[in-house]
Structure formats: structure tokens, C-alpha cells
Amino acid sequence: MANLFKNKTILITGGTGSFGSNFVKYLLKNSQAKKIIVLSRDELKQSKMKEEIKDERLRLFIGDIRDLQRLQRAFTGVDIVVHAAALKQIPLIEYNPMEAIKTNIMGTANVINAAIDNNVEKVLLISSDKAVNPINLYGATKLCAEKIFIQANSYAAGKKTKFSCVRYGNVIGSRGSVVPLFLKQKEKGVLSITDKRMTRFWLTLEQGVKFVSNCKNRMRGGEIFIPKLPSTKIVDLAKVIAPKAKIETIGIRPGEKLHEILLSPEETAHSKEFDKYFVIETEFLFWGGKYPKGGKSVPDDFKYSSDTNKHWLTEEELKKIIDNI
Numbered sequence: 001m002a003n004l005f006k007n008k009t010i011l012i013t014g015g016t017g018s019f020g021s022n023f024v025k026y027l028l029k030n031s032q033a034k035k036i037i038v039l040s041r042d043e044l045k046q047s048k049m050k051e052e053i054k055d056e057r058l059r060l061f062i063g064d065i066r067d068l069q070r071l072q073r074a075f076t077g078v079d080i081v082v083h084a085a086a087l088k089q090i091p092l093i094e095y096n097p098m099e100a101i102k103t104n105i106m107g108t109a110n111v112i113n114a115a116i117d118n119n120v121e122k123v124l125l126i127s128s129d130k131a132v133n134p135i136n137l138y139g140a141t142k143l144c145a146e147k148i149f150i151q152a153n154s155y156a157a158g159k160k161t162k163f164s165c166v167r168y169g170n171v172i173g174s175r176g177s178v179v180p181l182f183l184k185q186k187e188k189g190v191l192s193i194t195d196k197r198m199t200r201f202w203l204t205l206e207q208g209v210k211f212v213s214n215c216k217n218r219m220r221g222g223e224i225f226i227p228k229l230p231s232t233k234i235v236d237l238a239k240v241i242a243p244k245a246k247i248e249t250i251g252i253r254p255g256e257k258l259h260e261i262l263l264s265p266e267e268t269a270h271s272k273e274f275d276k277y278f279v280i281e282t283e284f285l286f287w288g289g290k291y292p293k294g295g296k297s298v299p300d301d302f303k304y305s306s307d308t309n310k311h312w313l314t315e316e317e318l319k320k321i322i323d324n325i
Helices: 018-030 043-052 068-074 090-095 097-117 137-155 178-186 205-218 234-241 265-270 315-323
Strands: 009-013 035-040 058-062 080-083 122-128 162-168 170-172 190-193 199-204 223-227 231-233 246-249 261-263 271-273 277-281
Touching (some): 009 018, 018 035, 018 205, 035 068, 043 058, 068 097, 090 097, 097 122, 122 137, 137 162, 162 205, 178 190, 178 234, 190 234, 199 205, 205 223, 231 234, 234 246, 234 315, 261 277, 265 277
Parallel strands (some): 009 080, 035 058, 162 223
Antiparallel strands (some): 271 277
């Protein structure tokens, strides 16, 4: 890990979010990065980060990915960009669709242009399971972000800039996840779940941060990296958090899926499986070259879904994860 980012300048868009802030702390603690730049719109969170983190390598840039000129300035001298900034709240996005398009799609296009113009080495997009067969606008914007990010390698052909994506599901304990909600509802003795059949993939913030760090080293440009994750039933999670609480079923919410899919059958024809992750290779290698050998082919009818997953968290594993949040 120490050598992956040695003497590199790293910029994280959305760096004050759940993933971004943990990624910053992880890099400062475990890498020999030269400089770590946080770019986000939230001056309050940046102020709190400055108070909490006393490290001269940290730089805080107030800015919006919608602002290409600001990105051009922020990306100057940057070696690696991790693009985590996005509007993510599904109901608000449905009510404000153009704002989500401006940030999640057009803002991503700005990240691409600024990275190419500044000759950034590697750029990773943090995507979502909701980009697979999307049923809400958030998922649709993340699908578009993936598509333009992958094909940005065509625009960068002849330069050193490479673009790839990381796609994963729920992060335990992150803002907006069900765990903080259950912990709050536990005090009243009643936990609300949308459907007792519901399943989800789960990973911790630390696991997500480590996976993204490792993908930086593996990427050649144009891949979508998917970690192999354990699944859990939401009802089992509720019972572990509050075993004595009453469970109330409130019905599935608009724009919500019963199960998560990280790899669809339509993507398996150009996917490879490794010990701890999957890689989706682009079908349109417009910029030439080829991917390195390795991994094994994925069956045509395979679907990496949280309900048919082979790896499930035990009650003991869930308890251990919850205790460490």
C-alpha cells in the first residue's frame, strides 16, 4: 500500500463524504502520498476536517464539479483522481432531475476534461449497484457516468491518462445506509423494514477504501471493478441490531429494488472473475490495445446478485461489524 501512492498527488472529488473522508484518512495513515487534495462544496465539512486532521499534506479546495474552470485549477499537478462526488438521495433526485443530471453526468464530463487537459495519470469513478438495470434516475445517471468515463479513454488516446470505474453496493454505516436508521429506531423499540425478502450486499468503509486503492494499481483503462461481497437479509440485520425490538413492514419504497445486482447477465460476455473481484472489460476498445491475460471467463447466464450470492454474513459477523461502526 505504501508504494502505491508514493510521492503522488491525489485528489478526491466529494472528499468530505462518507467514502471520501475515510479514503483521505486511510491515505494519510497508510501511504507515502506527497499531497492529498479534497474538493467538495461543503465548507462546514471541510472546516471540521481541517480541525480533525493535522497533516501538512492535506489540501482543501472548495469547489463544484459543475465548474470546469475550478476543476482545471484544482487538477493542476495532480497524478491520481478518485471521483466520488455525486447527488445520491433518490427521492430528492426524482423531484430535482435536472440537478442530478448537471452534477452526476455533466459534472463527470467536467472531471474527464479536466483530467485529460492536466495529463492526470489515473482516474477512478466510484459507481453504484444502482447503475445496473436502473429503475430510478440516480441509477440512470450513474450508468451514464460509467459509460462516458469508460469511453473517455478514447479522448485520452495518445496521452497517459487512464479512466476506470469501481462499482459496489451498500457501505455499512455510511450516511443514508439503513444501519444508522436501525440504531436510532432501536431506542423506541420498533424497527421499520420495507420488505422481509429484501437482501443487500455489504462492505465496510475500510474495505471499500482498500478495494479502491488496489484498483488504482490494477487498472489499465476501461475496466469496471466489482468486489466480491457477502450478502445479508435486511430482516436479519434488524434482528442483530435490536433483537428485542418489534419489526414493522412498511412496504418497498419508490425507486427501490428488492435485491441488488452488481453484475448483470448482459455484462458477463466481456467479464472476468478473479479470487476477490470481477472485472467488466469494455466491449468497445476504441482506443486500441488489449487487456492483460488472467482471470477466468464468467458463465453466460451468471448474475452477481445479493439474493443468489454464495457468501452470506453470519450473525456473529454482523454483530462484529455493527460493534465496530
